[in-house]
Amino acid sequence: MLSIVCNNLAMASGKATTVRARVREEMTNEIKIVARQHLGVEGANLSLRAVAREMGMASSALYRYFASRDDLLTALIVDAYNSFGEAAENADDENVQPAQRWIAVAKALRQWALNHPHEYALIFGSPVPGYKAPQDTIGPATRTVKVLGRILAANPPISRPGDEIELPPTLEQPISNIAEMIQAGALSTPAMARALAAWMHILGSISFELFGQLNNTIERREEWFEYQTRVMTQLIGLKSE
Amino acid sequence: MLSIVCNNLAMASGKATTVRARVREEMTNEIKIVARQHLGVEGANLSLRAVAREMGMASSALYRYFASRDDLLTALIVDAYNSFGEAAENADDENVQPAQRWIAVAKALRQWALNHPHEYALIFGSPVPGYKAPQDTIGPATRTVKVLGRILAANPPISRPGDEIELPPTLEQPISNIAEMIQAGALSTPAMARALAAWMHILGSISFELFGQLNNTIERREEWFEYQTRVMTQLIGLKSE
DNA sequence: GATTGTCAAGAGCAGTGCTCTCGATTGTGT
DNA sequence: ACACAATCGAGAGCACTGCTCTTGACAATC
Numbered sequence: 001m002l003s004i005v006c007n008n009l010a011m012a013s014g015k016a017t018t019v020r021a022r023v024r025e026e027m028t029n030e031i032k033i034v035a036r037q038h039l040g041v042e043g044a045n046l047s048l049r050a051v052a053r054e055m056g057m058a059s060s061a062l063y064r065y066f067a068s069r070d071d072l073l074t075a076l077i078v079d080a081y082n083s084f085g086e087a088a089e090n091a092d093d094e095n096v097q098p099a100q101r102w103i104a105v106a107k108a109l110r111q112w113a114l115n116h117p118h119e120y121a122l123i124f125g126s127p128v129p130g131y132k133a134p135q136d137t138i139g140p141a142t143r144t145v146k147v148l149g150r151i152l153a154a155n156p157p158i159s160r161p162g163d164e165i166e167l168p169p170t171l172e173q174p175i176s177n178i179a180e181m182i183q184a185g186a187l188s189t190p191a192m193a194r195a196l197a198a199w200m201h202i203l204g205s206i207s208f209e210l211f212g213q214l215n216n217t218i219e220r221r222e223e224w225f226e227y228q229t230r231v232m233t234q235l236i237g238l239k240s241e
Numbered sequence: 242m243l244s245i246v247c248n249n250l251a252m253a254s255g256k257a258t259t260v261r262a263r264v265r266e267e268m269t270n271e272i273k274i275v276a277r278q279h280l281g282v283e284g285a286n287l288s289l290r291a292v293a294r295e296m297g298m299a300s301s302a303l304y305r306y307f308a309s310r311d312d313l314l315t316a317l318i319v320d321a322y323n324s325f326g327e328a329a330e331n332a333d334d335e336n337v338q339p340a341q342r343w344i345a346v347a348k349a350l351r352q353w354a355l356n357h358p359h360e361y362a363l364i365f366g367s368p369v370p371g372y373k374a375p376q377d378t379i380g381p382a383t384r385t386v387k388v389l390g391r392i393l394a395a396n397p398p399i400s401r402p403g404d405e406i407e408l409p410p411t412l413e414q415p416i417s418n419i420a421e422m423i424q425a426g427a428l429s430t431p432a433m434a435r436a437l438a439a440w441m442h443i444l445g446s447i448s449f450e451l452f453g454q455l456n457n458t459i460e461r462r463e464e465w466f467e468y469q470t471r472v473m474t475q476l477i478g479l480k481s482e
Numbered sequence: 483g484a485t486t487g488t489c490a491a492g493a494g495c496a497g498t499g500c501t502c503t504c505g506a507t508t509g510t511g512t
Numbered sequence: 513a514c515a516c517a518a519t520c521g522a523g524a525g526c527a528c529t530g531c532t533c534t535t536g537a538c539a540a541t542c
Contacts (some may be wrong), residue, residue, distance in 0.1 A: 012268045015516085018436045018540080019488095019501075019539090020306035020487095020488075020539075022507045022538075024488090024489095031358040042466075043368075045286075045369060045529095047529070047530090048529085048530065048531090049529065049530080050529095050530080057490065057491085058490060058492070059491095059529095059530085059531085060490075060491070060493095060531080060533090061489075061490045061491070063530095063531075064489060064490080067530080067533090068530080069530065081258065083496080114264075121368075124448070124452065124454070125366050125367025125450060125452070126285060126362035126363075126366025126367050127284075127362075127452055127453060138457075141454075142252060147257065162334060165468070165471055165472055167468060168461070168464045168468060170461045170464060171459070171461060171464060171465055171468060174458065174459045174460065174461070174465075175459075177458070178458055180460075181256055181458075192470060193468065193469070193472070196469075197446075197469045197472055197473065198522080199440060200260040200449050200469070201401055201438060201446045203448070203449060204442055204443075204444050204445015204446065204448065204449075205438075205441045205445065206443065207365070207444070208441050208444060208445075209446060211365065211366070211367060211368055212368060213365070213382075216379075217418070217419055218412070218415045218416075218419075219415065220409070220412060220415070220428040223409045223411055223412060224415075226436070226516085227408060227409060227434065228437075228438045228441070230406055230461060231434070231435060231438055231476070231519090232438065233405055234406065235472070235476050238409070259508095259509070259510095260509085260517095261509065261519075261520095265519090265520095275489065286498095288497085288498070288499090290498065290499080290501090291498095291499080298521065298522080299521060299522045300498095300499085300500090300521070300522095301501080301502090301521075301522070301523075301524095302521045304499095304519075305502085305519080305520060305521080306499075309499080309500080310498095310500090337484065361491080378504065387506085422537070479502080
Protein backbone atom coordinates (compact mmCIF):
# COMPACT_ATOMS: atom_id res chain seq x y z
CA MET A 1 0.00 0.00 0.00
CA LEU A 2 2.92 2.23 0.63
CA SER A 3 4.20 1.72 -2.87
CA ILE A 4 0.89 2.82 -4.33
CA VAL A 5 1.00 6.10 -2.48
CA CYS A 6 4.57 6.56 -3.48
CA ASN A 7 3.87 6.02 -7.14
CA ASN A 8 0.92 8.34 -7.14
CA LEU A 9 2.83 11.11 -5.52
CA ALA A 10 5.80 10.50 -7.73
CA MET A 11 3.59 10.92 -10.74
CA ALA A 12 2.28 14.16 -9.41
CA SER A 13 5.70 15.59 -8.66
CA GLY A 14 6.63 15.18 -12.29
CA LYS A 15 10.34 14.57 -11.95
CA ALA A 16 10.90 11.66 -14.32
CA THR A 17 14.28 10.37 -13.24
CA THR A 18 14.99 6.78 -12.38
CA VAL A 19 12.42 4.76 -10.54
CA ARG A 20 14.74 4.50 -7.58
CA ALA A 21 15.05 8.25 -7.25
CA ARG A 22 11.29 8.65 -7.36
CA VAL A 23 10.73 6.03 -4.72
CA ARG A 24 13.37 7.60 -2.59
CA GLU A 25 11.79 11.01 -2.90
CA GLU A 26 8.45 9.59 -1.94
CA MET A 27 9.90 7.78 1.02
CA THR A 28 11.31 11.01 2.41
CA ASN A 29 7.97 12.66 1.88
CA GLU A 30 6.17 9.86 3.66
CA ILE A 31 8.58 10.13 6.57
CA LYS A 32 8.02 13.86 6.84
CA ILE A 33 4.26 13.38 6.83
CA VAL A 34 4.36 10.82 9.61
CA ALA A 35 6.86 12.93 11.52
CA ARG A 36 4.56 15.93 11.25
CA GLN A 37 1.71 13.89 12.66
CA HIS A 38 3.85 12.72 15.55
CA LEU A 39 4.91 16.29 16.11
CA GLY A 40 1.28 17.19 16.46
CA VAL A 41 0.54 14.76 19.25
CA GLU A 42 3.87 14.54 20.96
CA GLY A 43 5.28 18.01 20.80
CA ALA A 44 8.77 19.10 20.01
CA ASN A 45 10.54 15.93 21.12
CA LEU A 46 10.12 13.91 18.00
CA SER A 47 11.00 10.25 18.27
CA LEU A 48 12.66 8.73 15.25
CA ARG A 49 11.94 5.26 16.53
CA ALA A 50 8.25 6.03 16.89
CA VAL A 51 8.12 7.33 13.33
CA ALA A 52 9.90 4.24 12.07
CA ARG A 53 7.61 2.02 14.08
CA GLU A 54 4.54 3.61 12.57
CA MET A 55 5.98 3.21 9.10
CA GLY A 56 6.68 -0.43 9.79
CA MET A 57 10.39 -0.22 9.32
CA ALA A 58 13.48 -0.35 11.48
CA SER A 59 14.67 2.88 13.03
CA SER A 60 18.05 2.48 11.43
CA ALA A 61 16.48 2.52 8.01
CA LEU A 62 15.39 6.11 8.55
CA TYR A 63 19.00 7.17 8.48
CA ARG A 64 19.10 6.37 4.79
CA TYR A 65 16.87 9.37 4.25
CA PHE A 66 17.85 11.77 6.99
CA ALA A 67 21.35 11.93 8.37
CA SER A 68 20.12 12.71 11.86
CA ARG A 69 17.12 13.75 13.85
CA ASP A 70 18.16 17.36 13.43
CA ASP A 71 18.16 16.91 9.69
CA LEU A 72 14.60 15.70 9.79
CA LEU A 73 13.69 18.61 12.03
CA THR A 74 15.32 21.02 9.63
CA ALA A 75 13.28 19.62 6.77
CA LEU A 76 10.13 20.07 8.81
CA ILE A 77 11.14 23.62 9.69
CA VAL A 78 11.73 24.53 6.05
CA ASP A 79 8.34 23.08 5.17
CA ALA A 80 6.74 24.98 8.00
CA TYR A 81 8.27 28.26 6.86
CA ASN A 82 7.01 27.65 3.37
CA SER A 83 3.56 26.70 4.55
CA PHE A 84 3.47 29.79 6.75
CA GLY A 85 4.54 32.00 3.90
CA GLU A 86 2.07 30.37 1.57
CA ALA A 87 -0.74 31.09 4.01
CA ALA A 88 0.25 34.74 3.90
CA GLU A 89 0.42 34.81 0.14
CA ASN A 90 -2.96 33.17 -0.25
CA ALA A 91 -4.58 35.59 2.16
CA ASP A 92 -3.31 38.67 0.40
CA ASP A 93 -5.73 40.33 -1.96
CA GLU A 94 -4.47 43.34 -3.89
CA ASN A 95 -7.96 44.68 -4.42
CA VAL A 96 -8.53 45.36 -0.76
CA GLN A 97 -7.79 48.52 1.14
CA PRO A 98 -4.31 48.58 2.72
CA ALA A 99 -5.28 48.27 6.38
CA GLN A 100 -7.73 45.49 5.63
CA ARG A 101 -5.08 43.77 3.55
CA TRP A 102 -2.66 43.80 6.44
CA ILE A 103 -5.29 42.59 8.87
CA ALA A 104 -6.37 39.80 6.56
CA VAL A 105 -2.82 38.50 6.25
CA ALA A 106 -2.30 38.73 10.00
CA LYS A 107 -5.49 36.82 10.67
CA ALA A 108 -4.51 34.16 8.18
CA LEU A 109 -1.15 33.75 9.89
CA ARG A 110 -2.82 33.42 13.26
CA GLN A 111 -5.21 30.84 11.85
CA TRP A 112 -2.33 28.91 10.37
CA ALA A 113 -0.63 28.92 13.75
CA LEU A 114 -3.77 27.65 15.43
CA ASN A 115 -4.04 24.89 12.86
CA HIS A 116 -0.36 23.96 13.05
CA PRO A 117 0.64 24.82 16.63
CA HIS A 118 3.67 22.57 16.80
CA GLU A 119 5.00 23.66 13.46
CA TYR A 120 4.60 27.25 14.56
CA ALA A 121 6.45 26.45 17.77
CA LEU A 122 9.16 24.88 15.65
CA ILE A 123 9.88 28.12 13.84
CA PHE A 124 8.95 30.82 16.35
CA GLY A 125 9.23 29.02 19.67
CA SER A 126 12.31 28.43 21.73
CA PRO A 127 15.06 26.93 19.61
CA VAL A 128 15.56 23.22 20.14
CA PRO A 129 18.59 22.52 22.33
CA GLY A 130 21.44 21.26 20.22
CA TYR A 131 20.00 22.60 17.03
CA LYS A 132 21.58 25.23 14.83
CA ALA A 133 19.44 26.72 12.08
CA PRO A 134 21.14 26.06 8.77
CA GLN A 135 21.16 28.40 5.80
CA ASP A 136 18.27 26.52 4.18
CA THR A 137 15.82 28.22 6.48
CA ILE A 138 16.50 31.88 5.73
CA GLY A 139 15.03 31.76 2.25
CA PRO A 140 11.61 30.40 3.20
CA ALA A 141 11.67 32.59 6.30
CA THR A 142 11.56 35.80 4.30
CA ARG A 143 8.59 34.66 2.29
CA THR A 144 6.07 35.85 4.84
CA VAL A 145 7.54 39.27 5.43
CA LYS A 146 7.74 39.82 1.71
CA VAL A 147 3.96 39.65 1.55
CA LEU A 148 3.77 42.36 4.19
CA GLY A 149 6.36 44.33 2.28
CA ARG A 150 4.24 44.09 -0.83
CA ILE A 151 1.31 45.60 1.01
CA LEU A 152 3.47 48.42 2.32
CA ALA A 153 5.04 49.11 -1.05
CA ALA A 154 1.71 49.24 -2.82
CA ASN A 155 0.23 51.58 -0.22
CA PRO A 156 2.89 53.86 1.21
CA PRO A 157 1.74 54.64 4.74
CA ILE A 158 0.36 58.09 5.32
CA SER A 159 2.51 60.26 7.54
CA ARG A 160 1.18 60.48 11.04
CA PRO A 161 1.48 63.91 12.66
CA GLY A 162 2.61 63.54 16.23
CA ASP A 163 4.42 60.27 15.63
CA GLU A 164 7.70 61.75 14.59
CA ILE A 165 9.94 60.09 17.09
CA GLU A 166 13.42 60.53 15.79
CA LEU A 167 14.79 57.27 14.48
CA PRO A 168 18.33 56.87 15.83
CA PRO A 169 20.81 57.52 13.00
CA THR A 170 22.51 54.19 13.61
CA LEU A 171 19.26 52.45 12.73
CA GLU A 172 18.71 54.24 9.42
CA GLN A 173 20.91 51.90 7.41
CA PRO A 174 19.72 48.54 8.79
CA ILE A 175 16.09 49.57 8.55
CA SER A 176 16.41 50.68 4.96
CA ASN A 177 18.28 47.45 4.24
CA ILE A 178 15.29 45.54 5.49
CA ALA A 179 13.02 47.66 3.32
CA GLU A 180 15.17 46.71 0.36
CA MET A 181 15.11 43.05 1.24
CA ILE A 182 11.35 42.86 1.36
CA GLN A 183 11.14 44.94 -1.82
CA ALA A 184 9.62 48.00 -0.21
CA GLY A 185 12.54 50.28 -0.75
CA ALA A 186 10.40 53.33 -1.32
CA LEU A 187 9.23 53.35 2.27
CA SER A 188 10.49 55.95 4.69
CA THR A 189 12.59 54.45 7.45
CA PRO A 190 10.23 55.51 10.24
CA ALA A 191 7.34 53.89 8.41
CA MET A 192 9.39 50.75 7.89
CA ALA A 193 10.36 50.75 11.54
CA ARG A 194 6.75 51.02 12.65
CA ALA A 195 5.80 48.24 10.28
CA LEU A 196 8.49 46.07 11.81
CA ALA A 197 7.14 46.82 15.24
CA ALA A 198 3.70 45.76 14.01
CA TRP A 199 5.22 42.57 12.65
CA MET A 200 6.77 41.76 15.99
CA HIS A 201 3.47 42.51 17.63
CA ILE A 202 1.75 40.00 15.38
CA LEU A 203 4.20 37.27 16.25
CA GLY A 204 4.17 38.20 19.90
CA SER A 205 0.43 38.14 19.97
CA ILE A 206 0.19 34.77 18.25
CA SER A 207 2.86 33.27 20.49
CA PHE A 208 1.16 34.73 23.53
CA GLU A 209 -2.08 33.05 22.64
CA LEU A 210 -0.60 29.81 21.37
CA PHE A 211 1.77 29.24 24.25
CA GLY A 212 -0.97 29.54 26.81
CA GLN A 213 -0.35 32.98 28.25
CA LEU A 214 -3.85 34.10 27.39
CA ASN A 215 -5.57 31.39 29.39
CA ASN A 216 -8.25 32.52 31.81
CA THR A 217 -8.08 36.12 30.64
CA ILE A 218 -9.52 36.69 27.19
CA GLU A 219 -11.79 34.20 25.53
CA ARG A 220 -12.85 36.09 22.40
CA ARG A 221 -9.44 35.71 20.93
CA GLU A 222 -10.25 36.18 17.31
CA GLU A 223 -11.85 39.55 17.98
CA TRP A 224 -9.07 40.50 20.32
CA PHE A 225 -6.43 39.70 17.76
CA GLU A 226 -8.23 41.60 15.04
CA TYR A 227 -8.74 44.62 17.22
CA GLN A 228 -5.10 44.73 18.17
CA THR A 229 -3.98 44.34 14.59
CA ARG A 230 -6.25 47.14 13.48
CA VAL A 231 -4.75 49.41 16.11
CA MET A 232 -1.34 48.52 14.81
CA THR A 233 -2.28 49.29 11.22
CA GLN A 234 -3.22 52.72 12.41
CA LEU A 235 0.17 53.00 14.05
CA ILE A 236 1.82 52.08 10.77
CA GLY A 237 -0.33 54.59 8.96
CA LEU A 238 -2.12 52.24 6.61
CA LYS A 239 -5.27 53.75 5.18
CA SER A 240 -8.46 52.13 6.36
CA GLU A 241 -11.38 51.97 3.90
CA MET B 242 31.87 20.10 51.70
CA LEU B 243 28.30 19.98 50.64
CA SER B 244 27.14 19.99 54.23
CA ILE B 245 29.06 23.17 54.93
CA VAL B 246 27.32 24.99 52.13
CA CYS B 247 24.03 23.67 53.27
CA ASN B 248 24.53 24.83 56.82
CA ASN B 249 25.63 28.26 55.78
CA LEU B 250 22.66 28.76 53.56
CA ALA B 251 20.38 27.26 56.16
CA MET B 252 21.59 29.84 58.65
CA ALA B 253 20.87 32.56 56.18
CA SER B 254 17.39 31.38 55.39
CA GLY B 255 16.43 31.73 59.03
CA LYS B 256 13.85 28.97 59.29
CA ALA B 257 14.85 27.24 62.53
CA THR B 258 13.06 23.93 62.27
CA THR B 259 14.77 20.59 62.60
CA VAL B 260 18.19 20.07 61.17
CA ARG B 261 16.81 17.58 58.73
CA ALA B 262 14.29 20.05 57.36
CA ARG B 263 16.97 22.67 56.90
CA VAL B 264 19.28 20.28 55.13
CA ARG B 265 16.43 19.17 52.96
CA GLU B 266 15.55 22.71 52.02
CA GLU B 267 19.12 23.41 51.15
CA MET B 268 19.39 20.25 49.13
CA THR B 269 16.43 21.28 46.99
CA ASN B 270 18.01 24.68 46.55
CA GLU B 271 21.32 23.18 45.56
CA ILE B 272 19.56 20.95 43.04
CA LYS B 273 17.76 23.90 41.53
CA ILE B 274 20.98 25.85 41.22
CA VAL B 275 22.78 23.03 39.47
CA ALA B 276 19.75 22.42 37.29
CA ARG B 277 19.68 26.06 36.29
CA GLN B 278 23.32 25.88 35.28
CA HIS B 279 22.68 22.78 33.22
CA LEU B 280 19.74 24.54 31.66
CA GLY B 281 22.08 27.30 30.60
CA VAL B 282 24.45 25.07 28.70
CA GLU B 283 22.18 22.31 27.55
CA GLY B 284 18.93 24.01 26.72
CA ALA B 285 15.45 22.91 27.51
CA ASN B 286 16.12 19.20 27.74
CA LEU B 287 17.32 19.02 31.28
CA SER B 288 18.89 15.74 32.34
CA LEU B 289 18.17 14.61 35.86
CA ARG B 290 21.00 12.13 35.70
CA ALA B 291 23.47 14.81 34.69
CA VAL B 292 22.38 16.99 37.59
CA ALA B 293 22.70 14.08 39.98
CA ARG B 294 26.09 13.22 38.54
CA GLU B 295 27.36 16.73 39.09
CA MET B 296 26.09 16.69 42.63
CA GLY B 297 27.81 13.40 43.26
CA MET B 298 24.72 11.44 44.06
CA ALA B 299 22.63 8.77 42.46
CA SER B 300 19.91 9.88 40.09
CA SER B 301 17.33 8.05 42.12
CA ALA B 302 18.13 10.16 45.14
CA LEU B 303 16.86 13.24 43.31
CA TYR B 304 13.40 11.83 43.47
CA ARG B 305 13.42 12.38 47.21
CA TYR B 306 13.29 16.10 46.45
CA PHE B 307 11.34 16.35 43.22
CA ALA B 308 8.66 13.87 42.30
CA SER B 309 9.53 14.06 38.63
CA ARG B 310 11.47 15.98 36.06
CA ASP B 311 8.40 18.06 35.38
CA ASP B 312 8.24 18.97 39.04
CA LEU B 313 11.79 20.23 38.93
CA LEU B 314 10.99 22.16 35.77
CA THR B 315 7.95 23.68 37.42
CA ALA B 316 10.08 24.85 40.33
CA LEU B 317 12.49 26.44 37.89
CA ILE B 318 9.63 28.09 36.04
CA VAL B 319 8.21 29.57 39.21
CA ASP B 320 11.63 30.89 40.12
CA ALA B 321 12.02 32.33 36.65
CA TYR B 322 8.70 34.11 36.83
CA ASN B 323 9.65 35.59 40.17
CA SER B 324 13.05 36.64 38.95
CA PHE B 325 11.49 38.20 35.87
CA GLY B 326 8.95 40.05 37.97
CA GLU B 327 11.61 41.18 40.38
CA ALA B 328 13.63 42.63 37.53
CA ALA B 329 10.59 44.67 36.54
CA GLU B 330 9.98 45.84 40.07
CA ASN B 331 13.57 46.89 40.57
CA ALA B 332 13.63 48.82 37.33
CA ASP B 333 10.53 50.82 38.12
CA ASP B 334 11.10 54.28 39.51
CA GLU B 335 8.05 56.27 40.48
CA ASN B 336 9.84 59.57 40.11
CA VAL B 337 10.32 59.20 36.40
CA GLN B 338 7.99 60.40 33.68
CA PRO B 339 5.45 57.78 32.57
CA ALA B 340 6.83 56.97 29.14
CA GLN B 341 10.36 56.71 30.46
CA ARG B 342 9.12 54.53 33.27
CA TRP B 343 7.55 52.12 30.86
CA ILE B 344 10.62 52.09 28.66
CA ALA B 345 12.93 51.49 31.62
CA VAL B 346 10.93 48.49 32.75
CA ALA B 347 10.81 47.10 29.22
CA LYS B 348 14.56 47.48 28.84
CA ALA B 349 15.14 45.77 32.15
CA LEU B 350 12.98 42.87 31.09
CA ARG B 351 14.88 42.55 27.83
CA GLN B 352 18.16 42.64 29.71
CA TRP B 353 16.95 39.95 32.08
CA ALA B 354 16.00 37.81 29.11
CA LEU B 355 19.43 38.28 27.57
CA ASN B 356 21.05 37.30 30.85
CA HIS B 357 18.78 34.31 31.41
CA PRO B 358 17.88 33.15 27.91
CA HIS B 359 16.94 29.61 28.83
CA GLU B 360 14.84 30.66 31.76
CA TYR B 361 13.07 33.12 29.49
CA ALA B 362 12.49 30.36 26.98
CA LEU B 363 11.09 28.28 29.80
CA ILE B 364 8.32 30.74 30.52
CA PHE B 365 7.68 32.42 27.17
CA GLY B 366 8.95 29.86 24.69
CA SER B 367 7.12 26.89 23.30
CA PRO B 368 5.64 24.83 26.10
CA VAL B 369 7.56 21.67 26.87
CA PRO B 370 5.83 18.62 25.41
CA GLY B 371 4.14 16.67 28.16
CA TYR B 372 4.09 19.57 30.53
CA LYS B 373 0.99 21.22 31.90
CA ALA B 374 1.44 24.50 33.75
CA PRO B 375 0.17 24.06 37.29
CA GLN B 376 -1.60 26.67 39.34
CA ASP B 377 1.62 27.63 41.11
CA THR B 378 2.75 29.60 38.12
CA ILE B 379 -0.11 32.05 37.72
CA GLY B 380 0.74 34.00 40.86
CA PRO B 381 4.34 34.81 39.99
CA ALA B 382 3.30 35.31 36.37
CA THR B 383 1.16 38.33 37.18
CA ARG B 384 3.96 40.00 39.08
CA THR B 385 5.47 41.57 36.00
CA VAL B 386 2.29 42.92 34.50
CA LYS B 387 1.35 44.42 37.83
CA VAL B 388 4.38 46.66 37.58
CA LEU B 389 3.17 47.85 34.21
CA GLY B 390 -0.29 48.28 35.66
CA ARG B 391 1.14 50.46 38.39
CA ILE B 392 2.71 52.72 35.82
CA LEU B 393 -0.55 52.99 33.93
CA ALA B 394 -2.60 53.62 37.06
CA ALA B 395 -0.30 56.36 38.29
CA ASN B 396 -0.29 58.07 34.91
CA PRO B 397 -3.58 57.60 33.13
CA PRO B 398 -2.76 57.71 29.43
CA ILE B 399 -3.77 60.82 27.59
CA SER B 400 -6.51 60.33 25.06
CA ARG B 401 -5.21 60.16 21.56
CA PRO B 402 -7.37 61.89 18.97
CA GLY B 403 -7.56 59.78 15.85
CA ASP B 404 -7.05 56.53 17.69
CA GLU B 405 -10.64 55.89 18.53
CA ILE B 406 -11.06 52.50 17.01
CA GLU B 407 -14.20 51.09 18.45
CA LEU B 408 -13.41 48.35 20.94
CA PRO B 409 -15.75 45.44 20.21
CA PRO B 410 -18.40 45.29 22.95
CA THR B 411 -17.59 41.67 23.69
CA LEU B 412 -14.11 42.71 24.71
CA GLU B 413 -15.19 45.41 27.17
CA GLN B 414 -15.67 43.03 30.06
CA PRO B 415 -12.52 40.92 29.75
CA ILE B 416 -10.36 43.98 29.19
CA SER B 417 -11.71 45.75 32.24
CA ASN B 418 -11.27 42.52 34.19
CA ILE B 419 -7.60 42.59 33.30
CA ALA B 420 -7.40 46.21 34.37
CA GLU B 421 -8.85 45.19 37.70
CA MET B 422 -6.43 42.31 38.08
CA ILE B 423 -3.37 44.48 37.60
CA GLN B 424 -4.88 47.12 39.85
CA ALA B 425 -5.38 49.72 37.18
CA GLY B 426 -9.13 49.72 37.26
CA ALA B 427 -9.42 53.42 36.54
CA LEU B 428 -8.10 52.99 33.04
CA SER B 429 -10.39 53.27 30.08
CA THR B 430 -10.76 50.02 28.23
CA PRO B 431 -9.25 51.31 24.96
CA ALA B 432 -6.23 52.53 26.88
CA MET B 433 -5.95 49.20 28.64
CA ALA B 434 -6.27 47.39 25.33
CA ARG B 435 -3.51 49.47 23.76
CA ALA B 436 -1.31 48.82 26.80
CA LEU B 437 -1.90 45.11 26.39
CA ALA B 438 -0.91 45.37 22.76
CA ALA B 439 2.27 47.13 23.86
CA TRP B 440 2.92 44.35 26.37
CA MET B 441 2.59 41.73 23.68
CA HIS B 442 4.88 43.76 21.50
CA ILE B 443 7.51 43.77 24.23
CA LEU B 444 7.39 40.01 24.61
CA GLY B 445 7.26 39.50 20.87
CA SER B 446 10.24 41.75 20.38
CA ILE B 447 12.29 40.03 23.07
CA SER B 448 11.40 36.59 21.77
CA PHE B 449 12.18 37.68 18.25
CA GLU B 450 15.64 38.77 19.25
CA LEU B 451 16.33 35.95 21.67
CA PHE B 452 15.17 33.14 19.45
CA GLY B 453 17.42 34.21 16.64
CA GLN B 454 15.00 35.81 14.22
CA LEU B 455 16.92 39.06 14.26
CA ASN B 456 20.16 37.53 13.05
CA ASN B 457 21.83 39.20 10.08
CA THR B 458 19.36 42.06 10.03
CA ILE B 459 19.70 44.48 12.90
CA GLU B 460 22.82 44.65 15.02
CA ARG B 461 22.10 47.68 17.21
CA ARG B 462 19.51 45.77 19.11
CA GLU B 463 19.44 47.80 22.27
CA GLU B 464 18.68 50.98 20.34
CA TRP B 465 16.22 49.19 18.16
CA PHE B 466 14.34 47.81 21.13
CA GLU B 467 14.26 51.17 22.86
CA TYR B 468 13.04 52.94 19.76
CA GLN B 469 10.25 50.47 19.27
CA THR B 470 9.20 50.65 22.88
CA ARG B 471 9.11 54.41 22.73
CA VAL B 472 6.86 54.25 19.70
CA MET B 473 4.58 51.94 21.62
CA THR B 474 4.43 54.25 24.62
CA GLN B 475 3.18 56.90 22.27
CA LEU B 476 0.56 54.48 21.04
CA ILE B 477 -0.54 53.88 24.61
CA GLY B 478 -0.62 57.58 25.23
CA LEU B 479 1.95 57.78 28.00
CA LYS B 480 3.32 61.28 28.47
CA SER B 481 6.94 61.67 27.48
CA GLU B 482 9.36 64.02 29.36
C1' DG C 483 24.91 -12.79 -16.29
C1' DA C 484 28.11 -10.59 -13.07
C1' DT C 485 28.93 -6.35 -10.70
C1' DT C 486 27.86 -2.33 -8.32
C1' DG C 487 25.02 0.65 -5.60
C1' DT C 488 21.20 1.00 -2.62
C1' DC C 489 18.32 -0.46 0.91
C1' DA C 490 16.17 -2.58 5.34
C1' DA C 491 17.00 -5.12 9.44
C1' DG C 492 19.32 -6.44 13.57
C1' DA C 493 22.51 -6.02 17.32
C1' DG C 494 24.62 -3.02 20.19
C1' DC C 495 26.29 1.37 22.73
C1' DA C 496 25.52 5.15 25.70
C1' DG C 497 22.24 7.83 27.32
C1' DT C 498 17.41 9.08 29.42
C1' DG C 499 13.17 9.18 33.13
C1' DC C 500 11.48 6.51 36.51
C1' DT C 501 10.49 2.61 40.08
C1' DC C 502 11.64 -0.47 43.51
C1' DT C 503 14.26 -2.49 47.09
C1' DC C 504 17.74 -2.51 50.60
C1' DG C 505 20.74 -0.83 54.08
C1' DA C 506 22.16 3.23 56.70
C1' DT C 507 21.28 7.33 59.06
C1' DT C 508 18.62 10.48 61.66
C1' DG C 509 14.71 12.20 64.58
C1' DT C 510 11.37 11.39 68.04
C1' DG C 511 8.48 9.23 71.77
C1' DT C 512 8.62 6.59 75.82
C1' DA D 513 18.83 5.79 77.10
C1' DC D 514 16.66 2.83 74.19
C1' DA D 515 13.44 1.43 70.54
C1' DC D 516 10.60 2.71 66.92
C1' DA D 517 9.58 5.37 62.86
C1' DA D 518 10.69 8.39 59.34
C1' DT D 519 13.88 9.70 56.08
C1' DC D 520 17.48 9.24 52.91
C1' DG D 521 21.17 7.52 49.43
C1' DA D 522 22.63 3.91 46.42
C1' DG D 523 22.06 0.29 43.27
C1' DA D 524 19.70 -2.63 40.02
C1' DG D 525 16.49 -2.75 36.61
C1' DC D 526 12.76 -1.47 32.99
C1' DA D 527 11.49 0.71 28.83
C1' DC D 528 12.77 4.16 26.06
C1' DT D 529 15.82 7.32 23.14
C1' DG D 530 19.45 8.72 19.05
C1' DC D 531 22.85 6.73 16.60
C1' DT D 532 26.47 3.35 14.50
C1' DC D 533 27.99 -0.72 12.40
C1' DT D 534 27.49 -4.97 10.14
C1' DT D 535 24.97 -8.32 7.42
C1' DG D 536 22.11 -9.91 3.89
C1' DA D 537 18.72 -8.98 0.12
C1' DC D 538 17.27 -6.41 -3.77
C1' DA D 539 17.51 -3.68 -8.12
C1' DA D 540 20.03 -1.07 -11.80
C1' DT D 541 23.72 -1.06 -14.84
C1' DC D 542 27.58 -2.64 -17.80
